[in-house]
Every structure is written in C-alpha cells, then in structure tokens.
Amino acid sequence: MSVQSSATNTGAARYDVVVVGAGFAGMYMLHRLRGLGFTARVYEQGSGVGGTWYWNRYPGARCDVESMQYSYSFSDELQQQWNWSERYAPQPEILQYANHVADRFDLRRDIQFDTRVERASFDERDNLWSVTTSDGKTVTARFVVLATGCLSNARKPDIKGLDRFEGKVYHTGHWPHDEVDFTGLRVGVIGTGSSGIQSVPMIAEEASHVTVFQRTAQFSIPARNAGLTDEERNWFRANYPEVRRFAREQSKNGIYTEMPDRGALDDGDNKRRSNYEARWQRGGLTFMTVYNNLALDKTANDTAADFVRDKIAEIVRDPATAQLLQPNDHPIGSKRICIDTDYFATFNRPNVALVDIKTNPIEEITKTAIRTGGKDIELDALVLATGFDAMTGSVAKIAISGRGGQTLNQKWADGPRTYLGLMSAGFPNLFVITGPGSPSVLSNMIVSIEQHVDWISDCLSHMRDNALEAMEAERDAEDRWVAHVNDVAANTLYPQANSWYMGANIPGKPRIFMPYIGGVGPYRQICNDVAARGYEGFAMTGRRQTQQAAAS
Numbered sequence: 241m242s243v244q245s246s247a248t249n250t251g252a253a254r255y256d257v258v259v260v261g262a263g264f265a266g267m268y269m270l271h272r273l274r275g276l277g278f279t280a281r282v283y284e285q286g287s288g289v290g291g292t293w294y295w296n297r298y299p300g301a302r303c304d305v306e307s308m309q310y311s312y313s314f315s316d317e318l319q320q321q322w323n324w325s326e327r328y329a330p331q332p333e334i335l336q337y338a339n340h341v342a343d344r345f346d347l348r349r350d351i352q353f354d355t356r357v358e359r360a361s362f363d364e365r366d367n368l369w370s371v372t373t374s375d376g377k378t379v380t381a382r383f384v385v386l387a388t389g390c391l392s393n394a395r396k397p398d399i400k401g402l403d404r405f406e407g408k409v410y411h412t413g414h415w416p417h418d419e420v421d422f423t424g425l426r427v428g429v430i431g432t433g434s435s436g437i438q439s440v441p442m443i444a445e446e447a448s449h450v451t452v453f454q455r456t457a458q459f460s461i462p463a464r465n466a467g468l469t470d471e472e473r474n475w476f477r478a479n480y481p482e483v484r485r486f487a488r489e490q491s492k493n494g495i496y497t498e499m500p501d502r503g504a505l506d507d508g509d510n511k512r513r514s515n516y517e518a519r520w521q522r523g524g525l526t527f528m529t530v531y532n533n534l535a536l537d538k539t540a541n542d543t544a545a546d547f548v549r550d551k552i553a554e555i556v557r558d559p560a561t562a563q564l565l566q567p568n569d570h571p572i573g574s575k576r577i578c579i580d581t582d583y584f585a586t587f588n589r590p591n592v593a594l595v596d597i598k599t600n601p602i603e604e605i606t607k608t609a610i611r612t613g614g615k616d617i618e619l620d621a622l623v624l625a626t627g628f629d630a631m632t633g634s635v636a637k638i639a640i641s642g643r644g645g646q647t648l649n650q651k652w653a654d655g656p657r658t659y660l661g662l663m664s665a666g667f668p669n670l671f672v673i674t675g676p677g678s679p680s681v682l683s684n685m686i687v688s689i690e691q692h693v694d695w696i697s698d699c700l701s702h703m704r705d706n707a708l709e710a711m712e713a714e715r716d717a718e719d720r721w722v723a724h725v726n727d728v729a730a731n732t733l734y735p736q737a738n739s740w741y742m743g744a745n746i747p748g749k750p751r752i753f754m755p756y757i758g759g760v761g762p763y764r765q766i767c768n769d770v771a772a773r774g775y776e777g778f779a780m781t782g783r784r785q786t787q788q789a790a791a792s
C-alpha cells in the first residue's frame with residue numbers, strides 16, 4: 241500500500257482508506273492511519289469535526305459519562321493537558337475539545353467537509369471500493385471505514401401536519417448554529433428521551449410556557465453536575481493508567497467504577513435503600529452498578545425501579561403529574577437511563593405542563609397547535625426531541641454494494657448481521673466502528689471507539705506486512721456471533737423494553753437487540769483472541785488468490 245495517494249488510470253484519486261465521518265471515531269481512525277503510513281481521506285457531511293457534538297447543540301446538551309473518562313486516552317499529553325471544567329462537560333466544551341484534537345494532530349488537511357458519501361461499490365476483481373460523494377466525484381480505496389456514528393441519523397417523526405406548522409421547528413439532533421431564543425414563546429417539546437430530559441429544564445427557564453408531550457416515561461438519575469476542582473482533575477491525571485486500563489479491560493461499560501459483588505436481594509430493605517440513596521446522591525450512570533443483578537433479575541430490578549419511582553413522587557408536587565412521570569412499562573436500565581439536572585423538579589414550575597400522548601396520541605399538528613385528545617394546544621415553536629434511527633440509520637443511507645452486487649440494506653433487511661460488529665460477510669474490506677454486534681451504545685463510547693480503531697489499524701498493518709489484499713467475515717463466524725449476541729441479550733432484561741437498542745422507535749424497523757451486551761472487557765478479549773489466532777473467522781486473501789478466483 242502506498243504512502244502517497246495516487247490517481248487511477250481513470251483519473252480518480254486513490255487512497256488506501258476512505259473514512260466516512262469525522263466524529264471521535266473518524267478523527268482517531270485518521271490519526272492512526274497516518275501514523276502507520278496509510279493514505280486516507282475522510283468525508284464529513286457537516287462543516288466541522290466532532291460528529292454528535294457538532295450536531296447536538298440544543299440547550300442543556302452535555303455528556304452523561306463523566307468528562308475525565310469521556311475523552312480520548314490515546315495521547316497521554318492530551319489527557320494530562322486538557323482541562324475539563326465540569327464533571328459533565330457541556331456540548332460547546334466537548335466540541336471545542338474535538339476541534340483542539342483536530343488542530344493538535346493536524347487532522348483537517350485530510351478531511352473533506354460538507355461532503356456526503358452517497359455510494360460505495362466493491363469491485364471484486366481489483367479488491368477496490370469506489371466511493372461516490374455528494375460533490376459528484378468518485379474515488380477508489382482498498383478499504384472503507386464507516387465512522388458514521390450510532391446516533392447520527394436524526395429521526396423526524398411522522399406526524400400528520402408537521403410540515404404545516406407555522407412556528408419554528410427544531411430537532412435536537414440538528415440544532416441551528418445560531419442562538420435560538422425562546423423568550424416569551426409557548427414551546428412544545430415532543431419526546432422525553434435523553435435530549436428532551438436535558439433540554440426541557442433549560443427551555444422552561446426562557447420560554448413563557450413549555451408543554452412536554454410524553455409517550456414513554458423515563459428513568460432518570462440526577463447528574464449532580466458541578467465544576468471540577470484541581471484536586472479531582474489531578475486525581476484522574478495521576479491515576480489514568482489504572483483508570484483507563486480498568487475501563488478497557490475489566491469494566492462492563494467502559495467506565496471506571498466499583499464492581500458490585502452482590503445482588504440487590506442479598507441486602508435487606510434498609511441497607512438496599514441506603515445504598516440506592518448513596519448512589520442517587522452521588523448522581524450519574526453508576527446508579528445502575530450498585531448491584532450486580534439489576535440487568536438480569538426482574539425482582540432485583542424492581543427494587544431499583546421502585547426507588548426511582550418514589551423519588552419522582554417526592555420531587556413532583558402534583559400527584560397526577562408525578563404518576564405520569566413514573567415509568568412502569570420497562571425495567572430500569574433496559575433503555576439507556578437518562579442523567580438530568582432538575583428534570584422532574586421542572587414540572588413544579590407554573591409554566592410547564594405534561595401531556596400524555598400514549599393515552600391520547602397526537603392527532604395532528606395544525607398551523608398553530610398540536611391537537612391531542614380533541615384539544616388544540618397552541619404553540620409558537622416546536623422542539624422535536626425524537627431521537628435517532630440508531631446504530632444502522634446512517635449506514636443505511638449510503639448505497640453500499642458488496643460481493644455480487646448485493647446491497648448492505650438487502651442483507652440487513654431483517655436486522656443487522658456482523659461478525660464482532662466490525663465486518664459483514666459479503667462486504668470485503670469494509671469496517672464499521674462501533675457497529676451493531678459490538679458494545680457501542682452500551683458503553684462509554686470513546687473507549688469502544690478507541691478499541692475498534694486500534695483493532696482495525698493492527699489488522700491493516702498485518703495485511704500489509706503479509707501482502708494480503710482482501711479480508712472478509714466468514715458467514716459461519718458471523719452466524720455464530722449473531723447467535724451469541726442474541727443469546728447474551730436474551731439472558732437479560734434488555735429485550736423487555738421497546739427501546740432504540742431494539743430498533744423499536746422506528747416504524748417498520750426489525751426488532752432485534754443490536755448492541756453486544758457481554759461487556760467491554762470480555763468483548764475486547766474476544767477481539768484480541770481472534771486477532772492472535774490469525775484473524776480467526778475472517779478470510780484473508782492476497783492478490784494472486786484473488787486473480788485465480790476471478791479467473792476460475
């Protein structure tokens with residue numbers, strides 16, 4: 241493989257690797273490829289780096305994994321020098337960090353912004369991908385890496401009359417770059433997932449009135465966000481080797497925290513309650529790791545769910561509103577739990593109302609109102625906090641055709657099929673970062689991104705060193721992995737929820753549990769073992785074998 245990009249005899253630029261997306265995955269992938277001497281071109285449809293943090297600029301947007309951990313670990317200088325200001329950094333600061341990384345590692349010169357990848361076709365004779373972009377150009381590459389993001393395809397709900405609404409309509413996942421001012425406006429927020437829960441308290445401080453349209457009540461834990469002290473930052477900096485090692489190798493979810501050694505039913509009522517109370521006071525995602533069986537045992541799970549339901553009833557003064565806000569149709573944690581700042585307390589404000597659209601679905605949107613239960617709720621602006629076509633949505637928007645002209649959308653029509661979440665049989669030399677079948681959205685995603693990027697980088701070096709040109713998941717290995725992913729999920733409470741992990745938020749999308757729930761540490765070990773056994777389950781071929789196969 242070449243160090244310089246070159247042109248083919250048709251004049252198309254040729255790269256070793258095309259990377260799609262310039263979020264944290266695409267940026268680190270580019271950095272590693274460069275370091276290994278591969279030529280790479282990154283295409284990004286946005287005008288800047290940062291992915292999630294470029295698009296999701298809604299009020300209140302911030303990470304829910306603590307910033308000292310939700311950050312790159314590949315450069316010790318970077319992690320020692322960057323100063324996170326708060327326990328959970330707000331979106332502008334995370335975007336600033338992404339830009340800092342792009343500058344520090346001089347990434348921009350190989351990223352083409354404002355350019356969508358629209359099509360990628362594999363040529364079996366030459367083992368090359370042709371990649372066509374929205375500027376009408378086609379380039380070729382030996383490898384394509386989809387760093388397109390699990391939560392990057394914002395879902396616009398299909399509600400009658402939405403396009404007719406005369407006020408401003410905003411999607412949290414596509415927030416404008418200019419400041420949005422809700423002062424004096426009556427705002428409707430549709431959706432109560434993480435983005436709705438983060439934004440409602442902020443919007444309520446500005447708007448004259450906010451109506452929250454809720455289909456599913458959510459479990460949410462207080463963030464207890466606060467400024468980071470020097471002492472806290474320095475503790476992480478001094479302990480990063482162990483913090484990062486634990487997150488990568490030992491943890492279930494890529495987060496450094498205590499590992500529980502007992503189940504919820506091993507403690508009596510008082511002890512259990514005081515443990516939950518301590519985690520509630522601490523705040524954050526580690527609420528779910530107080531016991532080791534909350535994701536496995538419904539009776540154990542109920543104790544945690546009851547605790548949170550009681551908290552909601554304590555915080556929200558109006559009993560009918562409190563009852564509506566109490567989730568009771570899914571086990572706690574079977575949908576990603578939300579981390580909030582004053583979400584439930586916001587419903588005590590006189591200018592905030594909750595409307596139950598599970599019982600009374602939205603009938604239609606008129607020029608000035610949302611109609612539900614036969615009643616019009618007049619609004620000046622609408623916020624769609626309706627989430628994403630998760631995990632597969634952005635991949636599905638690219639016309640990808642592999643061996644024999646089969647498209648990835650055809651192959652995944654009944655749900656995504658991958659080996660290790662990294663490759664799909666029939667699509668040689670095409671990698672997905674944090675793809676379905678890997679821990680991805682169940683983890684601190686930067687940990688999972690770094691693991692995939694490092695694995696792919698090692699794999700490409702191995703292929704170059706051994707004069708290998710094509711690599712492909714074997715169908716048997718893929719079938720076994722898909723079965724394993726499903727088996728592991730079936731032993732947990734996760735499939736009991738109609739969640740976006742299951743594709744349940746998208747009408748018509750097949751219901752299968754997409755991420756791998758076996759844990760970040762064990763998953764990494766599996767991937768490492770596969771590589772150590774000569775990339776077991778992947779077929780790798782050199783140029784001569786490819787030519788022989790084409791001739792026969």
Ligand SMILES: Cc1cc2nc3c(=O)[nH]c(=O)nc-3n(C[C@H](O)[C@H](O)[C@H](O)COP(=O)(O)OP(=O)(O)OC[C@H]3O[C@@H](n4cnc5c(N)ncnc54)[C@H](O)[C@@H]3O)c2cc1C
Pocket residue numbers: 260261262263264265266283284285286290291292293294296301302303304305310355356357358387388389390391392435634637638673674683684685686689
């Ligand atoms: C509001 C919000 C908060 C989150 N908080 C956390 C958190 O606290 N902790 C955590 O672990 N995870 C969190 N996540 C998940 C987050 O998506 C990941 O942590 C991480 O940022 C993903 O990085 P990525 O590079 O894989 O994908 P993304 O950041 O989504 O980047 C993908 C990029 O690919 C581009 N792209 C897609 N298709 C194409 C195409 N065809 N052509 C060109 N470009 C394309 C997109 O424009 C996008 O910029 C959050 C997600 C959201 C939405």
